[in-house]
Amino acid sequence: MYHSPAFRIKMLLLALAGVNAVVFHRTVYRDAANWDPAAGVPGRARLAGLLSLVFWIAIIAAGRAIAYAPGYDLG
Amino acid sequence: MMPLFQWLQYTPLAQTIRHSAALIALLEIVHLIGLTLLLGTILMVDLSLLGLGIDRQPVSRIARELNLFTVIGLAIMLVSGPLILCSEAVRCYKTPAFWIKMALLAIAIAFHFTIHRRVALAAPHSSARVVAVLSLALWFGVALAGKAIAIFQPA
Numbered sequence: 001m002y003h004s005p006a007f008r009i010k011m012l013l014l015a016l017a018g019v020n021a022v023v024f025h026r027t028v029y030r031d032a033a034n035w036d037p038a039a040g041v042p043g044r045a046r047l048a049g050l051l052s053l054v055f056w057i058a059i060i061a062a063g064r065a066i067a068y069a070p071g072y073d074l075g
Numbered sequence: 076m077m078p079l080f081q082w083l084q085y086t087p088l089a090q091t092i093r094h095s096a097a098l099i100a101l102l103e104i105v106h107l108i109g110l111t112l113l114l115g116t117i118l119m120v121d122l123s124l125l126g127l128g129i130d131r132q133p134v135s136r137i138a139r140e141l142n143l144f145t146v147i148g149l150a151i152m153l154v155s156g157p158l159i160l161c162s163e164a165v166r167c168y169k170t171p172a173f174w175i176k177m178a179l180l181a182i183a184i185a186f187h188f189t190i191h192r193r194v195a196l197a198a199p200h201s202s203a204r205v206v207a208v209l210s211l212a213l214w215f216g217v218a219l220a221g222k223a224i225a226i227f228q229p230a
Contacts (some may be wrong), residue, residue, distance in 0.1 A: 060111065
């Protein structure tokens with residue numbers, strides 16, 4: 001597992017997804033109660049949502065790819 | 076029914092998928108993305124039926140708004156699933172886990188669009204907890220049986 005590139009990519013993506021969530025909650029989300037409904041969701045919040053979707057879908061793909069790495073067995 | 080599965084596996088489409096590790100991996104990833112949509116949204120509704128989910132919105136509203144995402148997830152799985160199946164149809168035919176998965180899937184779909192749907196849209200409902208537990212058992216049963224197809228090879 002340690003030597004699998006897919007595993008390392010997955011761990012990196014997990015960290016990035018975490019950073020994205022922390023940044024979102026500490027910045028634009030703090031002010032969520034005051035968002036203007038007429039103006040829609042702020043751009044930075046949309047960006048956080050898009051990044052989250054991309055990271056998590058990529059985590060699924062990388063996770064599945066671990067099993068396809070050369071020499072992989074359950075050990 | 077074996078001849079049908081043999082025919083399926085030797086169609087050109089099945090052979091193309093069978094001989095491409097990249098295509099199989101891609102289909103499995105798509106299947107898993109469908110699974111997260113399907114199971115994720117059903118989990119949200121069932122947790123709400125159990126009183127453990129989002130409590131600032133009525134269950135019926137959660138069920139109504141998530142329904143489209145559940146259906147999209149199911150559609151993704153019902154397209155990618157048969158494509159993966161046809162690439163290894165004969166092995167699946169001989170694997171009990173495959174038939175258990177198909178039986179559970181049929182029951183889960185029938186249950187979801189009849190009893191589960193009625194109870195969730197009418198919630199709070201006296202049968203909410205029983206329906207949520209049954210729903211979770213059926214869908215997670217489908218997922219576990221699916222994983223088991225890959226683990227238990229036919230004798």
